[in-house]
Structure formats: C-alpha cells, structure tokens
Amino acid sequence: MTEHDRSQLGAYALGALEPDEVREVDEHLATCAECRTEVAELEEMKYFLGEVPPEAFLDGPPDGGELLLQRTLREVRQTAVEPAPVQAPPARKRTRTWLLAAAAVLVVAGALGGGVAIGRQTSEPAEVPVAGSKHVNSSDVATGTTMATTVEPRAGWSWVMVQITGLKAGAECQMVVTDKSGKTWIAGSWVVSAKAAQEGSKFGGGVLVPLNQVRSVEIRTLQGEHVVTAKI
C-alpha cells in the first residue's frame, strides 16, 4: 500500500476490501500511527451506523400489504371519531430527550473538537448528574494539576468529563481511559488554550467501555508525558 493511501481506509474500516488488500493495509498500519488513528475514527462511525437497521433503506409500500392498510385505516377511522386520544408529550420533556441526543452526538465531538466549549455543552447534564455516574477528584503533585472527573453510564459505553486546572497553555493533551482488562482507549485530544490554562480546561469524550469496567482516566500529553490520573 502506498504511503498514507487514505482512500483504502474507508473500505478497510467497513470490511469491504479483498483479503490481500486487507493485508497490505494491515502492514502499513503496523508502521503508521497516523493511519491507525484515522482507522479508529472511521471505525467509530460503524457504531453509529449500527443504530440503523438495513431495512431503513427500502422504499415504497410493502408487497401484498393491501389488507394491512385496510385494517389500519379501519382502526384509525374508528378512533378518529372519538376525541383526541393522546396528547403530544409536553415540550419540556421533549427538550430533555433532545439534550440526550446532543450527548450521544458528543461521543464523536469529544474526539473532534471540544475543549472549553464542550465543557459548556456538557455543563447542563453535570448539574443534574446522570443516575449511576461516578465522580472522582484527583491531583498530581509532580505536575501541579488537579482534576475533577465525572463518568456517566450510557448504553454499553461511558461518557467521561474532566475539568482540569494547572495545565500549561499550548499543551496538547489526550484523555486515555483504561478498562479493567488493562486495555487503553483514547477518548479524544485537545490543545489547552491560554484561557483554559488560566481558568481551567474542560473536556469530554466517549469510550466504548461500560462504566463498571472503567478503571482509570489519565490525561497525558501527546508526547506521552503523564499529567494526572483519576482512579474510578
């Protein structure tokens, strides 16, 4: 495989390449951290795609469904002559559902953008902690940083939010989650702005590890230097 031939990586992530092409990509990935990161990001999309069933892409009416349609129409006609059967849910409740939606989207966002602004986005759920979430305060004397960590349970994965003080402006940080089997997961990376260095840096990221399997959350620089760790 040609150096950094990204065009192969999409089909690779989707499992659509031929075996010999897969081997070529594997060989390249073994030597290229940049492409490994890229593949990991593309593979994350499969998690989202999996939320939609394949039947979602069929169009039109069903074959031989005339009786089904007639039965449905009959039921609706009978109900329609009565007063409105169900009230639409109150707007407030719906708003909260959409907030949850926003949180789900942030799994990707955590890895993509984030930093200070993400913290603001996630500040609302933080005020009303999700049931079962864990909160840990930790500090590191050597690096002079303190960190408040909140891990929220999701369906089979976890949403990790940190608020850190004592970081240096311009530092490139990443959030590394270790599960109980010892495997590590990168939950995103960011650069500390001057403002965040002064007032504290907030960051959020998601990992496909259930909350009860999260052992620790570590902040490292992209150069691999330890910053601060929270044991969950």
Place this chain on the structure above:
Amino acid sequence: MATQVTEFRPRLSPAIAVAGESPIVRTVGDYPGPEAAETLIRSLYAEHGRSLLAYATRLTGDRAAAEDVVQETLVRAWKHAGDLTAGKGSVRGWLLTVARNIVTDRARARAARPAEVADVEIRPPVEGDHSESVVNTMIVMDALDQVSPEHREVLVQLYYRGRSVAEAAKELGVPPGTVKSRSYYALRALRAVMAGTEAEVAR
C-alpha cells in the same frame, strides 16, 4: 495528530434542533376527521410501509405478527403526529424505532406469562437503554440524510448490504477505486455531520 480546539457548536439538523417546529404532519388535533387521518396513514404506508414491514418481519420472524406491529406503528404515528418532523430520515427513524419498541414490549409481555404452544418465537432486538436507542436511530438516519446521495449509496452498499468493493462497483456502475475513495469520504462526511460541521480537525 493534534486536535485543534475550535469553538464547538453542535449543529444538529434542523429537524432535530427545532423539534416540534415545522412538523411534516400536524398534531392529532389537526387531524380530527377520518379523511385527514386516512390521508396521513396512506402517505406513511406508501412511503415507509415496505421498510417497516421488512424490519418487523425480521425482528418477529413472522409475517402476521409483523403486520400487527406495522399497524400499531402507523396508528401511533397518527396519534403522535406532532412528533414527526420534516425530513424523511427522521420520520422513518421514528417509525422504525417505534416498531422495534412494540416488538420488544410484546416480547417482554410474552415472557411475563406462561408460554403457549402456538406462540411464535419473538426475537427481541438487542437490549439497551430504550430512550437512548430512540435518539440514536433517528440521529443517524438524519445524519445519513445530510450526506450526499453518492456517499449514502456507498455506505448502504458496503455497510448495510455487506457488499465487497467489487460488488458495489458493479451495482453502482462506477470503478472500484471510486467506491473506495467514496467510502472514505462518506465516513468522514458522516463524522463531520455528526459532530457539527464547525468542528474542524487540524492536521
């Protein structure tokens, strides 16, 4: 790779960001009469019926049970018409999610009472947090609505239909190299839509 911090504004699609506004169909109160209700049911059936029935049939493994599920789904759609907002993806996502929940609820009800010999086996979909699944199916369908048709098509071929690059190339009538590069850009585009297009990754 360093990720540049940019001002992050989640840019949910209009259908989601303004849920409740500009609904494709109005609330049940606006459909009091039998004729209006009939119009709604007929249009949902004509556009989404095949998708819904195929999905329900796979989940229940039984055509008759699946038809019941679709009937109930369409009736619920009429009763909750205010929740259905513009955008084909989100309407279908809503319908599919409701269908799945009906199958799950029925399977649970069935499990709670003694088995009957004539019972067909109901295979519930993967268990998970109910409300979160609702949201995710709709969000992803909506995101898929926002990528270009060429990108969506290649994802459907490679991911949902499980085709190889060569098979998809034949199906779509484009060279295999095009399928490969489109699948890469399709995943990147989807990621950008999901994260909000303002978030830029600096390399």
